[in-house]
Amino acid sequence: MIEIFTTNIPNQNLGNEIIKILKRSFFDLKIDFDIEAPIGNYPCDHSILRVEGKSIDPQGIVSTLNDIGYKCHILEDKICH
Secondary structure (H helix, E strand, O other): OEEEEEEOOOOHHHHHHHHHHHHHHOOOOEEEEEOOOOOOOOOOOOEEEEEEOOOOOHHHHHHHHHHOOOOEEEOOOOOOO
8 A cells, every 4th residue: 555645844864853753653654755845735735745655644643744734635646537
């Protein structure tokens, strides 16, 4: 299972610290960030949090990031026709 989230984590160094925090509660998940540009206008500017594992608690991840002061939303699956 893979979940993708948008966040306002501004840089890779902070992203690495956030991964450590998430790993405390979600130790069995593979977690990484894709941060390409400065975050100035969330949600238009955003970083991507990618989480992979057998069982993912999306709301737990959102809550964890919100609790430490960051925005986080599940990226909705959309099917284009």
